[in-house]
Amino acid sequence: MSSAENSYTAKDFSSDQEVKWCPGCGDYSILKQMQTVVPTLGIKKEDLVFISGIGCSSRFPYYMNTYGMHSIHGRAPAVATGLKLTNPNLSVWVITGDGDGLSIGGNHLIHLLRRNVDLNVLLFNNEIYGLTKGQYSPTSEFGKYTKSSPLGSLDHPFNPLALALGADATFVARTLDRDPQHLRHILEQSHQHQGSSFVEVYQNCNVFNDGTFEAFTDKKQRPYTTLDLKEGEPLIFAKGEKGIRLNGLKPEVVELSEGFSPNDLWVHDSSDATKAYILSRFFDESLPRPLGILYQEKRFTYDEALQNQMDKAHEILGAPDLDQLLRGKNSWTVA
Amino acid sequence: MSSAENSYTAKDFSSDQEVKWCPGCGDYSILKQMQTVVPTLGIKKEDLVFISGIGCSSRFPYYMNTYGMHSIHGRAPAVATGLKLTNPNLSVWVITGDGDGLSIGGNHLIHLLRRNVDLNVLLFNNEIYGLTKGQYSPTSEFGKYTKSSPLGSLDHPFNPLALALGADATFVARTLDRDPQHLRHILEQSHQHQGSSFVEVYQNCNVFNDGTFEAFTDKKQRPYTTLDLKEGEPLIFAKGEKGIRLNGLKPEVVELSEGFSPNDLWVHDSSDATKAYILSRFFDESLPRPLGILYQEKRFTYDEALQNQMDKAHEILGAPDLDQLLRGKNSWTVA
Amino acid sequence: MSTVKELQKVTIHFAGDSGDGIQLAGSQFTNTTALAGNDLSTFPDFPAEIRAPIGTVAGVSGFQIHFGSVEIDTPGGRPDVLVAMNAAAYRKNIPNLKSGGVVIANTAGFDKRNLRLAGYDDEENPLDNKPEELQFYEVDITKLNREALKDLKMSPREKDRSRNMFALGFVYFLYSRSLENTLQFFQDKFKSKPEVLEANIRSLKAGYNYGDTIEALQRYRVEKARLPKGEYRNITGNQALALGLIAAAQKAQLDLFYAGYPITPASDILHELARHKNFGVKTFQAEDEIAAITAAIGSAFAGGLAVTATSGPGMALKTEGLGLVLMLELPLVVVNVQRGGPSTGLPTKTEQSDLFQALYGRNGEAPVPVIAASSPADCFNAALEAAKMAIEHMTPVILLSDGYLANGSEPWAFPKSEALPEISAPVMQAADENYLPYARNHAGVRQWALPGTPGLEHRVGGLEKEDRTGNVSYDPDNHQKMVELRAAKVSAVAQNYTPTTLEQGEPEGDVLVVGWGNTKGAIKVAVSQARAAGLAVGQLHLRNLHPLPSDLEIYLKGYRRVLVPELNNGQLVHVLRSQFLVDAQGFDKIKGQPFLAEEILTKIKELMPHE
Amino acid sequence: MSTVKELQKVTIHFAGDSGDGIQLAGSQFTNTTALAGNDLSTFPDFPAEIRAPIGTVAGVSGFQIHFGSVEIDTPGGRPDVLVAMNAAAYRKNIPNLKSGGVVIANTAGFDKRNLRLAGYDDEENPLDNKPEELQFYEVDITKLNREALKDLKMSPREKDRSRNMFALGFVYFLYSRSLENTLQFFQDKFKSKPEVLEANIRSLKAGYNYGDTIEALQRYRVEKARLPKGEYRNITGNQALALGLIAAAQKAQLDLFYAGYPITPASDILHELARHKNFGVKTFQAEDEIAAITAAIGSAFAGGLAVTATSGPGMALKTEGLGLVLMLELPLVVVNVQRGGPSTGLPTKTEQSDLFQALYGRNGEAPVPVIAASSPADCFNAALEAAKMAIEHMTPVILLSDGYLANGSEPWAFPKSEALPEISAPVMQAADENYLPYARNHAGVRQWALPGTPGLEHRVGGLEKEDRTGNVSYDPDNHQKMVELRAAKVSAVAQNYTPTTLEQGEPEGDVLVVGWGNTKGAIKVAVSQARAAGLAVGQLHLRNLHPLPSDLEIYLKGYRRVLVPELNNGQLVHVLRSQFLVDAQGFDKIKGQPFLAEEILTKIKELMPHE
Numbered sequence A, B: 001m002s003s004a005e006n007s008y009t010a011k012d013f014s015s016d017q018e019v020k021w022c023p024g025c026g027d028y029s030i031l032k033q034m035q036t037v038v039p040t041l042g043i044k045k046e047d048l049v050f051i052s053g054i055g056c057s058s059r060f061p062y063y064m065n066t067y068g069m070h071s072i073h074g075r076a077p078a079v080a081t082g083l084k085l086t087n088p089n090l091s092v093w094v095i096t097g098d099g100d101g102l103s104i105g106g107n108h109l110i111h112l113l114r115r116n117v118d119l120n121v122l123l124f125n126n127e128i129y130g131l132t133k134g135q136y137s138p139t140s141e142f143g144k145y146t147k148s149s150p151l152g153s154l155d156h157p158f159n160p161l162a163l164a165l166g167a168d169a170t171f172v173a174r175t176l177d178r179d180p181q182h183l184r185h186i187l188e189q190s191h192q193h194q195g196s197s198f199v200e201v202y203q204n205c206n207v208f209n210d211g212t213f214e215a216f217t218d219k220k221q222r223p224y225t226t227l228d229l230k231e232g233e234p235l236i237f238a239k240g241e242k243g244i245r246l247n248g249l250k251p252e253v254v255e256l257s258e259g260f261s262p263n264d265l266w267v268h269d270s271s272d273a274t275k276a277y278i279l280s281r282f283f284d285e286s287l288p289r290p291l292g293i294l295y296q297e298k299r300f301t302y303d304e305a306l307q308n309q310m311d312k313a314h315e316i317l318g319a320p321d322l323d324q325l326l327r328g329k330n331s332w333t334v335a
Numbered sequence C, D: 001m002s003t004v005k006e007l008q009k010v011t012i013h014f015a016g017d018s019g020d021g022i023q024l025a026g027s028q029f030t031n032t033t034a035l036a037g038n039d040l041s042t043f044p045d046f047p048a049e050i051r052a053p054i055g056t057v058a059g060v061s062g063f064q065i066h067f068g069s070v071e072i073d074t075p076g077g078r079p080d081v082l083v084a085m086n087a088a089a090y091r092k093n094i095p096n097l098k099s100g101g102v103v104i105a106n107t108a109g110f111d112k113r114n115l116r117l118a119g120y121d122d123e124e125n126p127l128d129n130k131p132e133e134l135q136f137y138e139v140d141i142t143k144l145n146r147e148a149l150k151d152l153k154m155s156p157r158e159k160d161r162s163r164n165m166f167a168l169g170f171v172y173f174l175y176s177r178s179l180e181n182t183l184q185f186f187q188d189k190f191k192s193k194p195e196v197l198e199a200n201i202r203s204l205k206a207g208y209n210y211g212d213t214i215e216a217l218q219r220y221r222v223e224k225a226r227l228p229k230g231e232y233r234n235i236t237g238n239q240a241l242a243l244g245l246i247a248a249a250q251k252a253q254l255d256l257f258y259a260g261y262p263i264t265p266a267s268d269i270l271h272e273l274a275r276h277k278n279f280g281v282k283t284f285q286a287e288d289e290i291a292a293i294t295a296a297i298g299s300a301f302a303g304g305l306a307v308t309a310t311s312g313p314g315m316a317l318k319t320e321g322l323g324l325v326l327m328l329e330l331p332l333v334v335v336n337v338q339r340g341g342p343s344t345g346l347p348t349k350t351e352q353s354d355l356f357q358a359l360y361g362r363n364g365e366a367p368v369p370v371i372a373a374s375s376p377a378d379c380f381n382a383a384l385e386a387a388k389m390a391i392e393h394m395t396p397v398i399l400l401s402d403g404y405l406a407n408g409s410e411p412w413a414f415p416k417s418e419a420l421p422e423i424s425a426p427v428m429q430a431a432d433e434n435y436l437p438y439a440r441n442h443a444g445v446r447q448w449a450l451p452g453t454p455g456l457e458h459r460v461g462g463l464e465k466e467d468r469t470g471n472v473s474y475d476p477d478n479h480q481k482m483v484e485l486r487a488a489k490v491s492a493v494a495q496n497y498t499p500t501t502l503e504q505g506e507p508e509g510d511v512l513v514v515g516w517g518n519t520k521g522a523i524k525v526a527v528s529q530a531r532a533a534g535l536a537v538g539q540l541h542l543r544n545l546h547p548l549p550s551d552l553e554i555y556l557k558g559y560r561r562v563l564v565p566e567l568n569n570g571q572l573v574h575v576l577r578s579q580f581l582v583d584a585q586g587f588d589k590i591k592g593q594p595f596l597a598e599e600i601l602t603k604i605k606e607l608m609p610h611e
């Protein structure tokens, strides 16, 4: 890394375009943390590419002073795949929303995750369609009242992390717009991960779905409602008062004051897929909402497999010779 | 059920169209079992509808003497949803393939499963694109040599059952083309289930992917390579010689001759989502491949929620009055 | 005391920040104006962002209303009155104002910050340098409004939320309007928020009273329009379209099944329909547009009146499904509320550039009837006609609307339900030994056999079908025959058209202006002005874009020149030239905005023969 | 001893069950014929099913080859020779055979079961009632072949697998062909299966020897064609297309990125490209067509020569992506190998009915250059031209091929790589302070700034862009300007066209036959026959369908009649009428099959002025 790169500041990553989200939108904070993190990652500015679909969240690339594409609704994972396969040196980030990534774009997302192309997906989950002015989304809770569901929505929502695990994602994490430090940490980690990193970011849409994640972001409630996952450490929350242990396959909240010690607790091991699965199912109110890296696995990436195959093809098939290719195997001459 | 219905035979469900699959194709057997099962289900012939996409498997509806639609590639789950919501009295079956259902149609499938529309999905998994003459599919193993992957495929495959569980499916099962009895049983059970039933059927494509499931279908090997899931019973296979127990969260094969008794074993409980998850991950050769119902859950169905809402709308908004609707709230008269 | 002047028609343009509640003020003024018996036409115009950057020109939201005691056909060209809530709104709209026009400027919106955001140079306040030909009301609305709400327990920011109502109250005073309707609206809307209710009432009244207080004020009165007798309501295009679909379902005695995926400017159709489930309307918010159209196809197979609506990019995704449903020969209404393109384009702007896509945008020989609505209220008729055609001819029908029609509004002499045409669905009721799924009647229409009906079990699909039986067939001659049968069936819908007539003008003349869709009003005004000036000009407006009416030709050939104004780069004109070999000439505007009548008039004059 | 007769050209039709290896026999005969120096043209025609029902007419697979010592432009009309492996193959093809033609019938395929499956009445064996004007070889191929393999350790079913080679051997004998090439092919193909290798060798030789053995046999010889000097190979359209893309990538010094989703008849392009990864070709089998085109767009952004290919239904899914890439102004080649439509239609049959979709099938004003290939070998040039145009003009280009070109083959005088045109990609190499992503050169082309290049960071997207900067802009005038700039850029590609010339005929005359795509050969034959008969007929064939060449008009107006034969319901004819206001007349065939020259000739004669 040259000194020039080292000397980037957040400002270098701020484009000249005016940011057009609603005042107070959670997207601002995510943008800010991204601009703060990237200078520390050792990536050259010109090697960074942000690809998005359509939605409020998908305006993100316009505001990063890097290469970027605001593509079409739901297709960012596919665009990013083609980009990365063509130039594997780039650091590619997909920015998507709960509508863009899980409604119209759900298929591309799960195929990206199973293929494990080495890029990072940030899904801004505000449990609403923001840009189209407030219809329920695939992550909205059942019975939600919106413009398109004046009598309540009828759809059971996706659990994005469970879906990602079901699609064999190799990096699955959750973070929050309102916790800059946590957010930065997860951005760093997802960059470090080789393969597709899937990060769900709880994001407040203060215009159409205000306060959805307040229980998790509110300073007072947060210690009790969320669980910070730390590798190799026991699952403790509520300011050290409570922990979680596994009773057979069932997670149980225990009071540490009541005779339970940290040794009785479930120790976080992000390489354990079954534990990750159980964590992804911490959804009802009896359990805190896990934040951090639920799962991480080392698996060959699609782009590296492709690169190997390209090298192998050279070995097997030899150097390219266009004339020979055109001639084929059975030519004849008319004199 | 009237006597007329009772008197259906398999032949009544055989259409006048000549079956055009390759001789020896596993699809024949699935068709036959379907024609055998439906007369026993107490459904009127006219209330049965088969909806498919495109693929060899998707020709299925043509051969059933019921209502049917051979729609477009990947869209059968959506077509079936619209059909079922319009006429909830129908018994609707979606017939799809690993390409149709998991490649182009993956998104509709997972949305159907989360919505839990009351219909049955049979995914004929032959781990290949049959109709287009043999390209690898999203379930083909890594490194597969096909026309489109002459140097081996690079894609990590989907695990269809894990994906379905990740999408919050309420009924997840696996069966085989070559085991008529098992197949019929699962067809029955999926019909009984209220909500979206997802059934993966291992199906042999003897032209482009012959023998893929031979280890599971071959009479000699099958007892050792597969695990028949039976509700409330311990997981025993290999003709009673082996069983599976849970060591913490890890499944382990134990020899029943070596001091383990059935009481030590994992007892199948299809209502336990975590167990279902672990079962869906029985994929490597150290574990037998589970067959049967991995998971089943009772959850409101989308169609019944819609029906309730329609009723509620009547209550709240009153009987429909078109003139009042056209007049609106602020009309005036020009005399 | 102020004098009251009688006016025939007025155009008011409300403008402010997207957070300023401009659309609400505009629509309240519209409803009150409608109830006062004026004819009117409106044009809301807002930025693509939910809250575009505050204070900037890009963030300005506008609402224009044209109303009068005479017939009103467009939302007006240049406004007579501009309500500018801030400097950006002023900057954006002042160039359009009519000479002699009135400006109501909220001076609080011209502070340093706002001036800078609006792009004015340092210290340059346009209110210090007002065009002389305009009249100004400079009012510190923000301050006066806060004053009026002084004793309410609200933050200043909360108080400012109702300042749009202060401005509205003032305009009500100027135009001698009653507050009644808007006060009633507050009662309904803020039922559960008594504070907010009180604030809005006070703001509205304060604005009105302010008008009463200040001196030397010219007031206006616009008499009731001599509209044809009947009962009226005000309606937007998307609302009217939704009601047309419900009416069609009622008339056909079918349940309406609407599947859609949100997209601007079509989403309101979903929103409107979702409110009327008591009419047996099932709405399904699908995961994408492909799921929406294919779910609708499933519904059509099951016997629903199936509808899906979208805009350009979504339409692109529906084209494969359209191919399927036309192959199946099931009824389906596909609505495209067009917006600026290509690609994501200008989502909140209007355009007519998806006509080619509607006519030709499918693989294979895939003719589909195409219908276009021509005014907000006409969206009702167009939807009803589209549904009737789809059902009675067992075919998909594309219905074209656009952003301007969708959000614009006008008074609508709504019909009595019994006056609406009957729709008879060709549903087979009972089993028939000789049932053949693809046998046809004289108009080429097959019958609709619904799952659940005993004895009619059959299979349909997207592969080519054998004539009559519908079985899969690869026979070469059968394919040609089926292509021709499907085309003939679509052609046959033209037999039910009412004969083509000119909107205005003689059978022969110098310039025939041919339009489709939202241009009708602007063309009408332009042509009538041209005719008033003695020019031999005619107007022909097309409802049916495919198949074209067979009796068009005499009109096209009766004029020396044919002019086709379109909000695209020349699409209908291309079709007319091909089909009739007339040297029709396009006149294109691709600015995301509707035509002004004067633009068309100028063009007409250019084309007039020079003596 | 048999006599040998010299022939100028011959059409042979191989037909049998889809399991009979007809395509293999056909392609072996083709390669041998090519190596023998004949000109030729082939037309494989197979059912949609992988293994359609055995023994039925629907299950018949056919392969026709037309070869000669003279120029060959079509795969022939009615065949001279029919090889019928069973009764169904006979039944399907016998009506087409030329009077005096030869039938080689495998009598084992005329047993009771086969006769019934073929739909013959009980006991009615057509071989018992042979048309007198035909010559028959009735050979029990099955039996003779089993006999030849008697001592091999194989089941009868396995032995029967090579009976196609017995038939082929017999035809080789009849046409005095060498077995060399096919024997070599066996060696390669069955390297690892010595049994099968032996069986095939024996079968082929047995068939040949059988010809030698039976008496009174007329043999034929077709001399080398007087093809222009050069090196030749035989090639199918899909192969040629793939090679054209690779050649373009090499010439542009870009890596080829191909993203596709399997679909008939386009899949072979993917298969072919996947075999040449050593050329830096990356192939990506996407999850659907939308992922394929958008992945390709991602690649284009990164600087790849991005290509995606599909057929009609897949094209429908790509239209939204096409809108995006034309808005981005990045190069992309989109290939549509057309098949019978609409919807799933006739997947294995050919048609030209996606022209409208290519020209008009997008939302918004979305012009895209459209190029069509006109013969199997020409797919190479067309692909190269499409890629060059896409890259040099920074635009998506649609390349139309079809099922007939894709699977058909002909001898190709392949070029030397150095003779291929250079392609210069407008890639920006270095940072530039004044870089504006949407600044343009004289031809309206912007520059290609690739991620990874320092100092050129910029953002692109599908919203309307400000001229030059590319920033999002909702400005009305800018929108009109950008629509016009994009249109102008596409129009500018026509400046590089070679001047339009007639394929045949004088500048003026009675009937000008205008074609595009695969009809070229059939029109060529028809027109030359008409001219030989003294008629004033001309042929014009279009490579570029959008923009149309500007110098077309003089030809269109130089003839009294313009005839446009198309394998659709009249699409190009519609465009010509609109653009040039000429009363061009369509001639449509929508049977999933190419034109026969005689069909066109008949039509030409109909149009000739009657004295």
Ligand SMILES: Cc1ncc(C[n+]2csc(CCOP(=O)(O)OP(=O)(O)O)c2C)c(N)n1
Residues within 6 Å of the ligand: A054, A055, A056, A057, A058, A073, A096, A097, A098, A099, A100, A101, A124, A126, A128, A129, A130, A131, A132, A137, C261, C262, C263, C264, C289, C313, C314, C317, C344
């Ligand atoms: C093909 C297509 N369909 C629909 C739309 C309209 N649309 C734009 S954004 C959006 C949903 C956005 O939701 P989400 O991804 O959650 O983003 P948010 O605005 O909430 O950040 C929709 C439906 C579109 N642009 N394109």
Ligand SMILES: Cc1ncc(C[n+]2csc(CCOP(=O)(O)OP(=O)(O)O)c2C)c(N)n1
Residues within 6 Å of the ligand: B054, B055, B056, B057, B058, B073, B096, B097, B098, B099, B100, B101, B124, B126, B128, B129, B130, B131, B132, B137, D261, D262, D263, D264, D289, D313, D314, D317, D344
């Ligand atoms: C839009 C579209 N794309 C591609 C195709 C071509 N296609 C038909 S079936 C198929 C895959 C079938 O695979 P699968 O679903 O596994 O069915 P199988 O034939 O193996 O039973 C494909 C790619 C198509 N018909 N439509």
Ligand code: SF4
Residues within 6 Å of the ligand: A020, A021, A022, A024, A025, A026, A027, A056, A057, A126, A130, A131, A204, A205, A206, A207, A208, C050, C051
């Ligand atoms: S609508 Fe919601 S998500 Fe969109 S910018 Fe506004 S606050 Fe943010």
Ligand code: SF4
Residues within 6 Å of the ligand: B020, B021, B022, B024, B025, B026, B027, B056, B057, B126, B130, B131, B204, B205, B206, B207, B208, D050, D051
């Ligand atoms: S190709 Fe395979 S899946 Fe298709 S019909 Fe033949 S054997 Fe069955």
Ligand SMILES: [Mg+2]
Residues within 6 Å of the ligand: A055, A097, A098, A099, A124, A125, A126, A127, A128, A129, A130, A137
């Ligand atoms: Mg969202």
Ligand SMILES: [Mg+2]
Residues within 6 Å of the ligand: B055, B097, B098, B099, B124, B125, B126, B127, B128, B129, B130, B137
């Ligand atoms: Mg398959």
